[in-house]
Amino acid sequence: MTDDWTAGYVADIGYTYGYYAELNPLRARLALLHAGFACPTFENACELGFGQGLSVNLHAAASGVHWAGTDFNPAQAAFAQELASASGSGARLFDQSFEELAARTDLPEFDYIGLHGIWSWISDANRAVIVDFVRRRLKVGGVLYVSYNTLPGWAAFAPMRHLMTEHAQVIGAEGAGIVSRIDGAIDFAEKLLACNPAFARANPQVQDRVKRLKGQNRHYLAHEYFNRDWHPMHFGTMAGWLEPAKVQYAGSAHLLDHIEAVNLTAEQRTFLREVPDPMFRESVRDFVVNQQFRRDHWVKGARRMSALEQREALGAFRAVLGVPVADVPAKVSTPLGEATLNVKVTEPLLKIMGDHQPRSIGELEQQLAASAVTYANLLEVVMILVGSGHLHPAQSETQASACRVSAQRLNAHLMARARASADIGHLASPVTGGGVSVGRFGQLFLAARAAGQAEPAQWAQSAWQSLEAQGQRLIKDGTRLDEPADNVQELGRLAGDFAQRQLPVLHSLQVTSD
Secondary structure (H helix, E strand, O other): OOOOOOOOOOOOOOOOOOOOHHHOHHHHHHHHHHHOEOOOOOOEEEEEOOOOOHHHHHHHHHOOOEEEEEOOOHHHHHHHHHHHHHHOOOOEEEOOOHHHHHOOOOOOOEEEEEEOOOHHHOOHHHHHHHHHHHHHHEEEEEEEEEEEEEOOOOOOOHHHHHHHHHHHHHOOOHHHOHHHHHHHHHHHHHHHHHOOOHHHHHOOHHHHHHHHHHOOOHHHHHHHHOOOOOOOEOHHHHHHHHHHHOOEEEEEOOHHHHOHHHOOOHHHHHHHHOOOOHHHHHHHHHHHHOOOEEEEEEEOOOOEOOHHHHHHHHHHOEEEEOOOHHHOOOEEEEOOEEEEOOHHHHHHHHHHHOOOOOEEHHHHHHHOHHHOOOHHHHHHHHHHHHHOOOEEEOOOHHHHHHOHHHHHHHHHHHHHHOOOOOOOOEEEEOOOOEEEEOOHHHHHHHHHHHOOOOOHHHHHHHHHHHHHHOOOOOEEOOEEOOOHHHHHHHHHHHHHHHHHHHHHHHHHOOOOOO
């Protein structure tokens, strides 16, 4: 692997095909309004380091926002461009370095710039280029989203990560490929820990993390752990980096972070309230929760809204239930363990939202008044349900209608691809302005349905034809189904369940074409 154009970043294995909802500007709007900041109208957006480009393409196809972006890896950029061409969204996606992108003269000023999973894995020189790009290209009032590995959460494992990366570079055989070198590094780490070194005794959680690594996707591990540059960063250090870009911290993009009661004990909340400086308070909070990964919004020219402005803006915010009512859990995972949702709010709320039609928070407040649900309790539950992926932000009907065709084109392309691969698990929804979860079999069932096959049994047969042609078999309860009849039977069961539970939701989210 050469070091000329890669700048030390892993390039001999592709990144995963993940979708990151935090990159959806609609979601950023909710976070900013909840934090009390004015939010711009999003017209032009840019994603830096888009990986395989799934997020940027889903957002470009499913919303009226004009997207641009770059990823230095030409193979990944080519795939992203393929998706953009299929949807006809007009997304402008390049394989340029950040420096080359910054030098372009044909890009607009952006209302939104997003970086997910790139800041911690690049050099200081590239970070400086990004900061200058944000300074020059982010509009006044515009929003920067950036996620990054954080200290102190990575402090214990950072030395082990360094040792594993060094093993892959020094001991691993270059010709064997990155996957072999990763496997060798993990094996070496396990043998080291088996010797009961003092480091492991002082950091007992390291052994559990190495065990988890062994079962994780090697494509993910290559990019997460084995780049030359890997720099977890304190929040205060991040603020220092961004100061030349003239942006101000505006709060977490992780919506559950906004609800203190599910993240902090009463004693911790009291302690943090006594820290007078809000920026230093963020650094202290990271120690309280042992923060490992931050997802933050920064605004150029952040403007605080009045209480009235905030209430009206939040009241106009629309959301839609994106899962069957039965799939909404009674509890959500938090740094404190599990938080139980307020059933006095969730039950009447889900009864209203169970038709999977978008409603504004203001409409919900009025409809729930008879159930004695307060505005504060409603807003808290909405934030939790959006943050946990059960409710989705929703565009206006006019916006949804304008991008329906491009979303359908992208979905048709992805569903055709699902015949051979399960690596993409999302489709575009013009209602949500982004991606919604649909697994491989769901995509195959939708494709069969779009081809005129009306019954679940027909969808199962169509899916089986794709699998059988490739010698593929289903796994049920950990056991491979070798007999064709058993595969068809299981696919039939899955298709029936899909038709009953997920299809009505996807129809309301306009993921389907009818």
